[in-house]
Amino acid sequence: MTILRAAAVYWAAVFALGFVLGTIRVTWLIPLVGLTPATLIELPLILTGSWLAAGWVLRRFRIARPLDALAVGGLAFAMLMAAECALASVLTGQSPAQWLAGLRQPHALLGLAGQVVFALMPWWRARG
16 A cells, blocks of 8 residues: 555656646747657656655655566556556547557657656666
């Protein structure tokens, strides 16, 4: 149960940061520099937040074993994908299939790569 709670807290913290950064990206950055450059600007910020959140969650929930930390990241990743799919449905009316198909676009692939790093971040933090 501790791993599930840790995953939920990790997901919530990074999702909240991503919501704020995503709003800035969509509102200000994309009109200025375009979709892919805006994603490239946002990515290091969200990954820095992930690094900090992962460390805090591991300490808070006393998760020291790398395999447990990997489970935290994997569960948080599943929560993130579910939330993104749900938001795509609610905000843009996309079906899950349309949302998945959209992940093939260059900017979305960059975001997906960042999300994979987000999933691995607790494991990296537990190893060091």
